[in-house]
Amino acid sequence: MLSVQVxxxxxxxxxxxxxxxxxxxxxxxxPGTSGRVTAIDEAVEPSTARRLFDLGFAPGAEVTVLRxxxxxxxxxxxxxxYEVALRRVxxxxxxxxxxx
Amino acid sequence: xxxxxxxxxxxxxTGTNRLALVGSPNSGKSTLFNALTGLRTKTGNYxxxxxxxxxxxARVGEHEVVIEDLPGTYSLDPISPDEQVxxxxxxxxxxxxxxxxxxxxxxxxTTLRRSLGLLAQVMQTGLPLCVVLTFRDELTRRGGxxxxxxxxxxxxxxxxxxxxxxxxxxxxxxxxxxDPAAWERPVLPPPTDPSQRRAWVESLLRSAAYExxxxxxxxxxxxxxxxxxxxxxxxFFATMFAFFQIIFTVAAPLQDAVQSVFDWLGTLxxxxxxxxxxxxxxxxxxxxxxxxxxxxxxxxxxLFLMISVLEGSGYLSRxxxxxxxxMAKAGLEGRAFVALLSSLACAxxxxxxxxxxxxxxxxxxTMMAAPLMTCSARLTVYVLLTGLLVGxxxxxxxxxxxxxxxxxxxxxxxxxxxxxxxxxxxxxSRSGPVLPFYMEMPSYRxxxxxxxxxxxxxxxxGFLQKVGRIxxxxxxxxxxxxxxxxxxxxxxxxxxxxxxxxTAVSAYEVNHSYAAGIGHAMEPVFEPLGFDWRINVxxxxxxxxxxxxxATLGQVAAAQNPDQPAKTLAHMTYTDGxxxxxxxxxxxxxxxxxxxxxYALQCMSTIGVMRRETGSWRWPAVAxxxxxVLAWTMAFLxxxxxxxxx
Numbered sequence: 001m002l003s004v005q006v007x008x009x010x011x012x013x014x015x016x017x018x019x020x021x022x023x024x025x026x027x028x029x030x031p032g033t034s035g036r037v038t039a040i041d042e043a044v045e046p047s048t049a050r051r052l053f054d055l056g057f058a059p060g061a062e063v064t065v066l067r068x069x070x071x072x073x074x075x076x077x078x079x080x081x082y083e084v085a086l087r088r089v090x091x092x093x094x095x096x097x098x099x100x
Numbered sequence: 101x102x103x104x105x106x107x108x109x110x111x112x113x114t115g116t117n118r119l120a121l122v123g124s125p126n127s128g129k130s131t132l133f134n135a136l137t138g139l140r141t142k143t144g145n146y147x148x149x150x151x152x153x154x155x156x157x158a159r160v161g162e163h164e165v166v167i168e169d170l171p172g173t174y175s176l177d178p179i180s181p182d183e184q185v186x187x188x189x190x191x192x193x194x195x196x197x198x199x200x201x202x203x204x205x206x207x208x209x210t211t212l213r214r215s216l217g218l219l220a221q222v223m224q225t226g227l228p229l230c231v232v233l234t235f236r237d238e239l240t241r242r243g244g245x246x247x248x249x250x251x252x253x254x255x256x257x258x259x260x261x262x263x264x265x266x267x268x269x270x271x272x273x274x275x276x277x278x279d280p281a282a283w284e285r286p287v288l289p290p291p292t293d294p295s296q297r298r299a300w301v302e303s304l305l306r307s308a309a310y311e312x313x314x315x316x317x318x319x320x321x322x323x324x325x326x327x328x329x330x331x332x333x334x335x336f337f338a339t340m341f342a343f344f345q346i347i348f349t350v351a352a353p354l355q356d357a358v359q360s361v362f363d364w365l366g367t368l369x370x371x372x373x374x375x376x377x378x379x380x381x382x383x384x385x386x387x388x389x390x391x392x393x394x395x396x397x398x399x400x401x402x403l404f405l406m407i408s409v410l411e412g413s414g415y416l417s418r419x420x421x422x423x424x425x426x427m428a429k430a431g432l433e434g435r436a437f438v439a440l441l442s443s444l445a446c447a448x449x450x451x452x453x454x455x456x457x458x459x460x461x462x463x464x465x466t467m468m469a470a471p472l473m474t475c476s477a478r479l480t481v482y483v484l485l486t487g488l489l490v491g492x493x494x495x496x497x498x499x500x501x502x503x504x505x506x507x508x509x510x511x512x513x514x515x516x517x518x519x520x521x522x523x524x525x526x527x528x529s530r531s532g533p534v535l536p537f538y539m540e541m542p543s544y545r546x547x548x549x550x551x552x553x554x555x556x557x558x559x560x561x562g563f564l565q566k567v568g569r570i571x572x573x574x575x576x577x578x579x580x581x582x583x584x585x586x587x588x589x590x591x592x593x594x595x596x597x598x599x600x601x602x603t604a605v606s607a608y609e610v611n612h613s614y615a616a617g618i619g620h621a622m623e624p625v626f627e628p629l630g631f632d633w634r635i636n637v638x639x640x641x642x643x644x645x646x647x648x649x650x651a652t653l654g655q656v657a658a659a660q661n662p663d664q665p666a667k668t669l670a671h672m673t674y675t676d677g678x679x680x681x682x683x684x685x686x687x688x689x690x691x692x693x694x695x696x697x698x699y700a701l702q703c704m705s706t707i708g709v710m711r712r713e714t715g716s717w718r719w720p721a722v723a724x725x726x727x728x729v730l731a732w733t734m735a736f737l738x739x740x741x742x743x744x745x746x
Contacts, residue, residue, distance in 0.1 A: 047179050048536040054175035055538055056214045058298055066320075070329035071425035076541055080213040081312055083319075083541040085421050087428075090536050 022098050026063060026077070027091035034064040035096030044093040056080030057094055117280060118166045118198070120189055122222055123206030124215060125172030126542045128234035130154075131551070132206055132262065133169040135270055136277075158277060165277045168200065174214075176221040179536075180457060190225050202280030203229040209239040209246055209261075210313050210543070216301045220290035223257070228280040232273065233261040238543065244313030251308035256286035319414075319543045326418055336422050339415070340510075343406055345503045352492075354398035362391035377583075384658040385579035386572075391654075393567050393647045396480040400563050401556050403476055407445060408555035412547025416441065420539060430518040431525035433457075433537045436466045440517055443473035444510075445559065447706045451713055465524040467713065468723055469517040471706050472699065474510045476563070477646040481697045482509055484650050488670055489690045513698055516730075567647070574644045575651045578637065581615035582655060610656065611675050623677075629696065629735045630689035630743075632674050642702045649697070687746045692739035699731035 029035050037059050040049040056079040057063065066076040066083060074085045123129040137156025154169040170189060171182035178184040192199045205222050207215040222229060231251075239246060252259040258276065262269040276283070290300050326332050366387050373379040410416050420437045427437050436457060443450030450470040457463045474482070486505045494501035587609060589599040597608045610616065618640065619633025626636050634656045642649035657668040672684040701707065701724045710720040 045536075047177070050177050051175060051179055051536055051538070053294060054177070054214075054217055056217075058294070060298070067323070067327055069327070069421055069425060070333050073428070074421065074424050074537065074539075076323075076327070076421070078315065080211065082211040082214060085424070085539045085541055087424070087433075087537045090538065 020098060024096055024098055025092045026057075026065075026086075026094040026096050027075075027088045029063075029065045029096065029098070031065045031067050031075075034062055034099040036099055037061045037063060037094060038097050039095045041093045041095060048090070048093070052090065052094065055084055056082070062099065063094075063096060116164055116166055117201045117277065118168065119202050119204055119277060119280065120168045120170055120200035121204050121206065122170050122186060122190070122218075123172060124174050124208070124211075124218060124540075126540055127172070127206040127208040127211075127215065128262075129172060129206040130169060131548070132204075132232060132234070133167060134551075134554070136274070137167055158274065160274045160277055163278055167204075173218070175218060181463075190222065190227070192225065192227070200227065202283065203227050204232050205229055206232045206234055209233050209236045210242065210244065210316075212246065212308075212310055213301060213305060216304055217297065219255075220297055220300065223286060223290050224292065226289070228283045228285065229257055230273075230276060230280070230283055231255065231257060231259040233259060236261050237263050238316075238545075239313050242313035242316055243311070245309060245311040247309045251304065251310075254304050254307035256284060258283050316543045322544050323418070323541075326415070327421065332418075332422060336419060339410075339419075341507060345499065346402060346406065349500070349503075351398040351402050355395050358395050358397060359391075362387050362395070365391070380583060381576075381579060384582075384655050385576050390567055390572055390575060390651065393480060393571055393651050394564070396483065396647070396650075397560060397563065399479055399483065400476050401560050403479070404445060404556045404559035405552060407441075408552045409547045412545065412551055414542045414544045417539060417541055421541065424537070424539075426518075430465075430469075430522040432462055432466060432518075432521050436462060436521070439466050439470055440473050440514070443470040443475060443517075446475050446477070447471045447473065447703065448709045451706070451709050454713070461525060461528045464528065464714070464719065465521040467710060467719065468524050468726075469521040471701050471703070471723060471727065472513050472517040472520060474513040474698070475646075475703075476559075477703065478513075478697055480647045480650050481642075482506060482694065484653065485690050485694050485697075488685045489687060489694070509694060509698060516699065520726075570645055571647055571651060574641055574648045575655070578615065578641050578648070578652050579655055581618065581637070582610055582613045584614055585612075587612070625732075627677075628739070629692045629732070630686070630739050631693065632677070632679075632684055634672075635684075635689075635693065639696070639700075639702070642697075644704055646697065646702050649702075686743075688739045688743035691742045692735040695738040696731045696735040699727055699734055701727040 023038070024035065025041075026035060026037075037057055039059060040052055040057070044052070061079055064078040066078055068075050069085075072088075074087045075091060076083055076085045077091070121129050121133055133154065133156065136158040156167050156169070158165045158167050168189070170186045173183045173186045175183070176187050176190065178187045188194045189197045189200065190203070203222060203225070205219055207219060219231065233246075233248060233251075236246070236248075248259055248261050260269070260273050260276070262273060291297050326335055366383055369379055369383045369387065373382060410419070416438070419441070423437050424433060427433055436454070439450045439453040439457070441450075442453045447470050450473065451467050454463045454466045454470070457466060483506075486502050486509075490501040490505060492500075492502065496504045587595075587605075592599045592605060592608065595608060597604050599605060615637045616633055619636040622636040622640065623631075623633060626639070631639070634653070637656075638649040638652040641652045653669060657672070670685065674680050674682055674684055707720045707724060710723060711717055714720070
């Protein structure tokens with residue numbers, strides 16, 4: 001389910017290569033950049049969505065990508081003033097708007 | 101789940117209040133529990149350390165208050181068995197567990213925004229509650245501010261700030277514990293709707309003049325190195341490697357000291373006890389057998405010292421973060437890494453730590469893999485056998501060869517555990533939802549010396565209790581089997597043994613003991629691995645606890661040559677069979693024995709805890725069976741390969 005959506009997103013990215021689209025998935029953000037959570041994807045299991053909300057990934061929350069693990073996954077995010085690691089699969093289920 | 105969670109929490113004395121401690125992992129909950137109750141539980145910096153249920157009694161003046169330390173949780177919407185426990189205990193409609201009279205909610209002041217979400221859920225239970233605010237000193241260090249009195253007014257419940265180690269703060273909290281019924285209650289419960297709840301949290305933060313703490317620059321700087329793709333990986337391996345070098349180099353002189361005490365006791369027995377049977381019992385069974393195991397106390401202490409320091413500093417979470425991708429290869433996740441790492445100390449806490457795994461499939465796969473991790477009981481066997489395999493002075497490059505062998509054994513155990521988990525995950529059914537992976541990265545903190553000392557103390561105490569009970573019992577039983585039947589002088593002479601030659605008599609008696617009979621009966625199974633009857637007896641005895649193997653060999657050595665038991669082992673020869681007269685502990689046999697202990701499930705306690713955690717004999721039977729087959733096969737391959745090389 002998620003992989004299909006990632007595929008669509010990559011197509012969308014390819015059509016506007018110069019400026020990254022403001023709406024993205026959290027998994028697409030580079031380390032050092034931030035985004036504001038807009039929604040949890042509907043394809044995400046309700047229990048997982050609920051947990052992401054409880055962890056601070058709530059609409060309106062600011063998330064900064066801090067660093068990736070040496071093997072690229074998982075990724076450490078700063079959200080709600082603390083640091084939490086998520087796997088890319090989870091981060092791909094979080095819609096964000098890029099911040100300057 | 102709830103049925104397996106330790107002592108049932110019931111009101112024992114009428115009028116005794118029962119309080120539950122609720123909080124997210126890392127919120128200082130277990131530290132507070134220890135401070136209030138004095139009951140020792142392991143505390144640390146790693147999310148999810150408290151998976152078992154702990155209860156203790158806090159004394160306030162002449163009164164007692166029962167306090168239950170619930171597993172750490174981020175939410176009352178459970179996604180794992182241990183979170184389910186929290187939800188069940190706090191559910192007044194759940195009659196099974198008994199609802200507490202009041203709740204203490206620990207809240208980390210540096211993660212207030214997230215923690216208030218959990219608080220809102222706890223407040224909805226309608227039980228009297230008191231907020232305990234932790235890590236205010238860290239909030240101040242990082243430039244954040246919080247008006248505790250204003251937060252209290254805005255929440256409508258008592259809020260008490262505690263600084264770890266401050267007796268004043270603790271006394272204030274203790275004085276409140278006696279009368280929760282008098283605690284201030286909120287006028288309205290917090291909203292349940294997510295967006296309204298967010299607004300509720302924001303308004304609270306504004307009222308409390310909460311200034312967001314700066315990012316923890318110290319932690320960021322340390323992480324820039326420790327989580328760096330290159331340096332972080334190097335530091336991880338260096339840390340793991342140093343771990344084993346320290347266990348050897350630092351422990352060696354301490355072990356020598358313990359050994360010399362037992363040697364001295366041995367000379368006392370020889371000098372003052374004239375009855376040969378009593379002298380044999382004291383010298384061989386007690387001092388030779390039990391002493392041989394107690395010698396490993398320094399290593400156990402060091403192992404737990406280092407695990408506790410890594411945990412308390414926050415590095416264990418980083419290690420799990422670095423390892424997650426590798427765990428994913430086995431189909432597992434970071435929380436399983438915690439279980440496997442705990443198994444380095446002992447498979448029992450490791451198996452219990454699998455409760456934090458949301459997925460049942462992951463739980464069983466991790467449980468099957470955990471006993472392969474090198475536990476501290478194996479350590480005693482490894483030390484003995486590694487000493488026989490390579491001399492203490494041997495080096496590999498700049499490193500001691502014994503440390504290198506140990507590292508290899510730990511690595512092989514870990515790799516085998518991963519492979520096992522993968523196999524079990526692969527062949528289990530594919531049903532059930534994929535559960536999320538998330539892991540809090542706590543700030544680096546100085547490990548609290550008291551917490552470290554407590555972890556070491558309880559590990560050493562547990563080890564000595566095990567030595568004092570099960571190991572002592574089995575050692576005595578083995579001594580009897582090794583010493584009986586006794587032979588008269590006439591019998592000895594007719595067998596061609598001079599009754600005046602003490603060494604020859606001892607050797608003859610051991611070789612014709614009941615134990616020898618049992619060991620010989622096992623030979624068809626273990627002969628291909630190079631084991632003789634004495635090793636077989638040791639393997640059989642080690643089913644009760646692996647350390648017994650060390651005690652058995654100590655006894656056999658002492659019985660065969662009472663004057664020089666230490667040297668005997670290295671020069672022991674096959675007493676009969678096709679290899680008679682040849683050295684027993686050849687590199688091939690020693691390596692095979694090491695590998696056998698690496699894979700075999702020689703531990704009744706682990707089997708027992710697996711039975712308890714899974715609720716049936718099926719999984720422990722599967723684990724024992726697959727591990728025995730694996731152990732025998734791998735030991736056979738090792739014996740063949742090393743035999744060809746040597």
